[in-house]
Amino acid sequence: MEEELPGVVSTRENEELIIPASTTIEMPENASDLEIKYEDLPPMPERRLKEMWSQSSGGSCLVTCITTVLMLWTHLLTVQSMDLPETPATICLAMMWSCAVLAVVCLVGLLFSDPGECKRSPEVCFPIPEEVREKLLKGESTSHGLSNIIVDAETPELAKTYCVRCLLWRPKVKYHHCSVCQRCVGDFDHHCGVFGRCIAGKGIGPCGTGNMKYFVGMVIAGCGGELICIVWFMIAISLTM
Numbered sequence: 742m743e744e745e746l747p748g749v750v751s752t753r754e755n756e757e758l759i760i761p762a763s764t765t766i767e768m769p770e771n772a773s774d775l776e777i778k779y780e781d782l783p784p785m786p787e788r789r790l791k792e793m794w795s796q797s798s799g800g801s802c803l804v805t806c807i808t809t810v811l812m813l814w815t816h817l818l819t820v821q822s823m824d825l826p827e828t829p830a831t832i833c834l835a836m837m838w839s840c841a842v843l844a845v846v847c848l849v850g851l852l853f854s855d856p857g858e859c860k861r862s863p864e865v866c867f868p869i870p871e872e873v874r875e876k877l878l879k880g881e882s883t884s885h886g887l888s889n890i891i892v893d894a895e896t897p898e899l900a901k902t903y904c905v906r907c908l909l910w911r912p913k914v915k916y917h918h919c920s921v922c923q924r925c926v927g928d929f930d931h932h933c934g935v936f937g938r939c940i941a942g943k944g945i946g947p948c949g950t951g952n953m954k955y956f957v958g959m960v961i962a963g964c965g966g967e968l969i970c971i972v973w974f975m976i977a978i979s980l981t982m
């Protein structure tokens with residue numbers, strides 16, 4: 742079998758089309774990416790784990806303490822005020838337990854669910870912008886001296902941004918690179934200094950995205966628990982006076 746020579750394209754058997762050296766061969770649009778493979782990309786930026794850990798452990802302790810104090814307080818009020826009617830007392834305790842369970846579920850959800858971080862894949866990593874490619878080929882960090890690259894489009898939904906730290910393309914709208922978590926997050930709201938996680942997503946029901954539903958659930962549980970406690974305390978005081 743005949744070997745194909747470089748620069749020579751076989752057309753038909755025994756007939757060859759020789760491309761002159763001066764001819765420029767049209768390269769594919771992302772030809773520059775041929776030099777960097779997906780597997781060659783540097784790892785994702787390191788998270789500020791110490792900060793995240795101290796924030797999340799502080800938040801967990803806070804939630805545990807507040808829940809325990811409110812539960813103890815409600816139980817003590819119920820036990821000490823023997824004159825209190827049984828039905829309201831049972832309802833109050835049931836509501837307090839519901840708030841406590843909701844708080845624990847939301848805490849676990851906040852700590853362990855994905856807020857909507859952008860994941861790397863060949864589809865979102867290429868094409869690599871020229872300035873980023875040059876830095877990568879030189880072995881330099883892309884996090885310094887480069888700004889995110891923005892591609893504007895008439896329709897905002899089609900506009901996209903290249904994150905020079907995560908090294909990926911993401912939709913321009915509502916995506917943000919968190920400096921603590923060191924990830925790009927969709928529908929970003931804020932980085933919570935209490936729970937050490939990005940708070941992001943839409944909707945608060947079971948179909949909601951990201952971890953916003955857990956954050957809202959936590960606020961409801963906290964406010965609800967405190968409200969029940971205050972109301973129950975006022976009822977107890979008025980009945981015992």
Ligand SMILES: [Zn+2]
Pocket residue numbers: 904905906907908917918919923924925
């Ligand atoms: Zn990023």
Ligand SMILES: [Zn+2]
Pocket residue numbers: 919920921922923931932933937938939940
């Ligand atoms: Zn974050």
